[in-house]
Amino acid sequence: MTNAIARFELRYHLKQPLFYILTALFFLLTFSAVTSDAVVIGGGVGNVNRNAPFVIMQFLLVMSVFGVLTTTAFVANAVHRDFELGTDALFFSSPIRLWQYLVGRFLGSFAVGVMVYLGVVLAIMIGSLMPWIDKERLGPFALKPYVFSLFFIVVPTLFLIGAIFFSVAALTRSMMATYSSVVAFFVLYFVSRALMRDIENERIVSVLDPFGVSSFFLATRYWTVFQKNTQILPMGGPFLLNRILWVAIGLLVLGITLWKFDPTKSFRAPKSARNLGGGEPAPLPDSSPSARLGMTQTFGRAASLRQYLATTRIETKAVIKSIPFVIIVLLGVFNIWGNSVAVGRAFGTPLYPVTAVMVRVINNAFALFAVIIAAFYAGDLVFRERTLRLNEVTDAMPVPTWVLWAAKLTALAIISAISIAVAMLTTLTIQTAKGFHHYELGVYGKGLVLEIAPIVLLLAGLAFTLQILLNNKYLGFFGMLLYVVLDSALPALNLEHRLYSFASTPPGDYSDMNGWGHFVIPRLVFFTYWMLFTAMLIVAGHLFWVRGTDAAFRQRVRAARARLSGPAAAALAFCLLAFVATGCYIYYNTNVLNEYRTTKDSERRQADAEKKYKKFQGLPQPRITAVKADVDLDPERRALDIRGVYTIVNKTAKPIADVHVTYNSDLAVADVTIPGAKIRSDDKQAGYRMYTLAQPLAPGATLPMSFHMRYAARGFVNGQSNTNVVENGTFINNFGYFPHLGYNEHIELEDRNKRRKYGLAPIERMKPQSDLQARMNNQISREADWIDLDTTVSTSPDQIALAPGYLQRTWTANGRRYFHYKTTSPILAFWSYLSARYAVKRDTWSPLPSGEGGRRPGEGHESGEKLRPSSAASPHLLPEGEGPVAIEIYYDPKHPYNVDRMIYAVKKSLDYYTRNFSPYQHKQVRILEFPRYSTFAQSFPNTIPFSEGIGFIADLRDKEQIDYVFYVTAHEVAHQWWAHQVIGGNVQGATMLVETMAQYSALMVMEKEYGREKMEKFLRYELDRYLRDRGDELVKEMPLSQVENQPYIHYRKGSLVMYALRDYIGEERVNAALRKFIRDHAFSGPPYTTAGELVRDFREVTPPEYQSVVTDLFEGIVLYDNQTREATATKRADGKYVVKLTVASTKLRSDAKGEEKPVPIDDWIDIGVFAAGKKENLGKPLFMEKRHITKPIESFEIVVSEKPARAGIDPYHKLIDRNPKDNTKSL
């Protein structure tokens, strides 16, 4: 019987359109995600095969979350249907048992819910057969991942969802209650996730996630490309537990429903149908009704207006009081709260909740909710009367048609505005709660008006008119969905102009320094354009608004024709004209004043340039030895003008006849003059110009090359506008705006898939260290070695302009402010200009131990290091009269929070680096804030631009947090050594010399300041990011010493490697090697040094037993899985404790693709015993020693004199271990 009912149910749903609509939707979504990069489901596919098992699992996993809506639609219908149609009595009076009825209905509808996912499966299978898919990115077909995902990911999740909402539907018999509970479910889900974010035990969190999303990503977060392409999630661990737990809960819920279900309770029973109107008729008044009910009716414009206002009021109130509105807004509020906790966090340290950040939080965390509210209530409002069957009453009222829809549209706008206001109140509350009282209501107002409100309103207008025109609530929703999908697919079709992307505006971010800068005008213009478009849609909505009961298309057309008269026609004509005019204005700006170029156009241009000019890559060219430049910045007009001279020298052994100059083709002027040289060819599109010299330049001979470059912004652009030259906070470097010598490989396409598409040979990311030719260039510049810079920069009188070098003179002329900078020691050919309205804070560092907290030499160093201190670095490196160093912080007056911290960090850094590496080559360290259009800090000679988005607004009030302002500052100051003193050749491993050494230097300064415990916290982040990011590797993972500019290696792994090396051989030995390395290579080249040479220096100071450690750390990709299996402690008679430990160690070697092989273990690894610590932290070490581990499982017996609490192997996880949490165990 149950079977028959289930089959009946299944057949029923298969006859309904909903099943096909949903399956088609799932198919389309997945198909787009598989066949293009325009649609993304749960994180990009990256470089993994498009049909990789991981992709299949991820797609089905993410789509199963949507099951909350789709499956509920089926299972809820299965119970509601009978009650709604009144057929319940038929069923419950028949001999079917109640449980058979319920179980049958559930199974049938649940099965339909699962079948929708065949759309996803088919989409991946068919999608990967499409001819335009790169064959290189397809793995072999395998059925197993599909079967696995369906049965272990989709089915359990849908079963749980189905069980819950089937039960809610059966027990409440109310569609409203069912859908409200769906929303409540989501709210609970997101709230619980937000609350559990801080729980350290990810395993518990992941088991409790009903969708299994957390447990899936916990299990796969460190997967490499190889694993993603080949492996299925192993059944076990938290994932298995998760699945079992939730299926069990689903069964339990169903059981309760079977027990509690009461078929006699009728559907939608009136809540309190007190029939007060009872039998006895009230005495009838004897006056005639017309006399009694006499009233004056007025009609006309004023009356219509009153009707409009009254209707708006009642519509608005109805929405505000409705449950979904309240729930979605609450959901959004929670999401804001969660986001405000997470936003901009670096190493766990939050940002100050400045208004700019809060506006961004609203944009990221709430705008979508506002749009969902608008889209949902557009359908609700348009069809409200029809759903309630009140339309015949209201449509027959003496009300103009426009009042009927305009009131609804206004109500929609009002609720959108209310939801946004609630969002703003939420962030204001968050600011207050965080003790931040600098409320900038102006910034809020502008932010909401420029970034959020118009977009929400436009989409509300679109949703509203779609509902009217399509005249079916679900088609209306589907129409919105289709719009979203199509709009996001446009770029893939090479259609990027915003003239046809509804409600879009050119991108542009707020910066505290620059405000909304030049983004305001394009935004307002585009909003006007789309508002006019929406106005036309609304007029169309008016024409096709259904009034009465006749909704046949023919009839609607007839009605529309009748309504298209007078005001409606005039409005339509006006909006159309204004729309076209605005469109023309936009076109003039984006396509006439500026060049409109799609991503594909740009790529093709890059590919063409490479094809034409790559052959000149090795052509010997003169090199720049000195730069003299006058740079005039015009911030108000976003323009700059450069006139300068390079001194160019033939450093080769042969005469040079041709000089190739490359320049930014977007510049308005790019004139270059070389005495006696003729232009042989000039490719303005590629920015490639060839000169033939009158006489070949003899070896060692010099020429002046003068140039005039000019950039000026014109109007506004369709895409990303120039954010380097802005009104307040200009930050440019020489790469973009100065001319260059020789072929510029930076223009090459890097993405290997794109290269294939344009017929370009695979790129060699970096040359090997054995390539001496490549080592003739340093990592920074291919056109110069060490240069002198002499530059004068002018700007607006209220701004300060800066460039590397020392300020020689500053003056004012012609209403402009001039600054002349000059270097006194050679620098790399990498310099910058900044200009803004700065506040300045100054301080001085003296090389002698300073009074304020500076440690004396030796103090803070680890004891037990027996190496003698090295002799001073070679004297020629000492700047004349090594003395105090001036510290200057140039910052926005709004951001004074961490300026002192930066100064302090600079001092501490200088202390450590001068003492342990070499003297500082400059007399000054300057940190300069720049707008948050980019979020990084970068080190130029004596000059460190630092984004307002990271250090300046970091909230360091909680001393428990990692002070990354200190860290970043120390890292950037370290670059004055690692890059600006020693630079490697442009070969593999180059960034290890620059970035890894800066990381190490910063780690040491930090450790002295904050102690070891903080370092562990920091290194845990580094470990996690290394393991995560290596999974996204596009080409191949390199060992550290051959790193090919891969940030996860040179920063993240670099930190771990250097910290481990320091641990094995001691800080003093490491620093001795570094000192020697600087002594040997500072300010030298070409040929430039390599990471291999540094590793050799490390080996020299490393004792024989740790030589293999150096190999593993620098020359291999080695991972460990260390684990403490057993740990017990017993108290001895003498009061001491015996700790018995059994530890397991596995050592794995990975190849470049992430395929791992176990190798025999033969390593020195820490064994430690600890006293009780606070929370999950380890306490005081009672025993800590490196033990030689040679077997997979080893046991130790250790005697300690205090009461131990925890013990284990590699307790500080200095080794790379995917699961460092099981390294220690409680005793």
Place this chain on the structure above:
Amino acid sequence: MSLELRIDDLSKTYPNGVRALQNVTLTVPTGMFGLLGPNGAGKSTLMRTVATLQEADSGSITLNGLDVLREKDEVRKILGYLPQEFGVYPRVSAEDLLDHFAILKGVHKRSERKEVVAALLHRTNLYDVRKQKLGTFSGGMRQRFGIAQALLGNPRLIIVDEPTAGLDPGERVRFHNLLAEIGENVVVILSTHIVEDVSDLCSKMAIISFGRVLVEGDPAQAMQAIEGKIWQRVIPKEQLATYQQEHAVISTRLVAGKTVVHVFADERPDASFEPVPVSLEDVYFSTLHKAA
């Protein structure tokens, strides 16, 4: 001024092919007009068309020269309409919604509106529950609310579609009284399939079936026309089919568990049949029987 609604040659075919109205011609004078017909006869289509909610394919409707099909806005100003099925905003109180409808009906003076709303709530015996949310109303209460809203304004054309469905007998009586009172000066069209409603209230009536007008006129006259032609007999249930073959059985009903048939015949069919006084119901059923 006496009003007259003329429906002339009105036809309507739905996109699915259903011919809801076929050349309907009716004259509705001031007073109560009953529109009788079985379910699906086209009553509601006709009512909605008069109530400006539906277009006709051909034909015309005029109210004292006012073109109902074209000048909808003017019609709505004098229209009171109670549709057959209707819902309410569940979270609004009766008083507030009626007040809102009063605004839509053009009653803008607040004091006047208050008075009118209170009066109507009294009339429909909803005054005591005026603060209650409409979502909690029973079917009868909701129906009475519908009547109240239809009487808002000064409707001179009142269209009520199945108004007494769901009312208990007492409510029905009161509703009839109310309608009769109003019907003195305005046009009231009452669509129903309950013959009694018409016989109680209406001075004019029409019977429509399958979109056609079968009978139009005065109920009394219609009854007179078949006087002496209706015969009744109690029969065993099994023989119903035989009787239906042999006689023009216009209606069958159970009286105290026995099957009673009414037969239309000019002469007494046989002695077992006895004559009965004609009711409007007999008119109704004999008309439908003839048309079938």
